[in-house]
Amino acid sequence: MLIASWNVNSIAVRLPHVLNYLKESKVDHLGLQELKTTDDKFPYTEFSEAGYSCLIKGEKTYNGVALVSQKETSCRLVADVLPGAPEPLQSRLIDVLLPQSKLRILNLYVPNGSQVDSDKYEYKLKWFDALLSYVGKAQESGEHLLIMGDFNIAPEDKDVHDPAQWEGQVLVSERERQCFQRLLSLGFTDSFRHLHEEGGVFSWWDYRQMAFRRNMGLRIDHILLSQSLLPFLKQAWVDKSPRKLEKPSDHAPVLVELDL
């Protein structure tokens, strides 16, 4: 089973890339973030014609998440709102159960945080507190749990192209990293880091400064696995190829292969 997470920065603009990617990569489940569109404008038909069904939580202009799954898999929406998330409510979580494999997939778009000491930074930390509570409750179900998405947190300095330049900034700050560690402490494993020790592997590169060409990036997109899923992990990687296309998203897909 192939599972991927991709911040597409507008599904309207990136639809051709996403459809091509499904065709080439044969992923079974693709979590999308930053749809930047409302549910009624989501391109259900195009995905359906490609053999995929979609559970989505859209929003006008900002945010928006979806789980795109091969049609033959039965999927049940568990939640599309994060209880206890701070106001204003934003579309940043979709929680889907695949009953056949007893696998629960949480697809997230964690708030960016703007700048340390901003209101948005506090929003991010509060949102993450709500997430920790939610995940704690989800664990009581006894299902396999996979948490993926754009976390907007680079867990370690080796996930940052220039740690000195980024020191203390949003996405790498100590409080954000503590949030990420607290989530791992609940019993989750960063799939990529579990299989790869090396730094310098990133999932996001700024559009400016020719950052991608110079590999000036951050690893902020992650797929976390519950302990019960870890024995099934075969591979974890970042696929940089879509970032090389014309008009790319600033993020690349991150993937896992599970022997489920």
Added chain:
DNA sequence: ATGGCGACGCAACGTCGA
């Protein structure tokens, strides 16, 4: 040099992202 790029809403440029 704190902007560079890109999407959105909307019809000029401000907001947001990371």
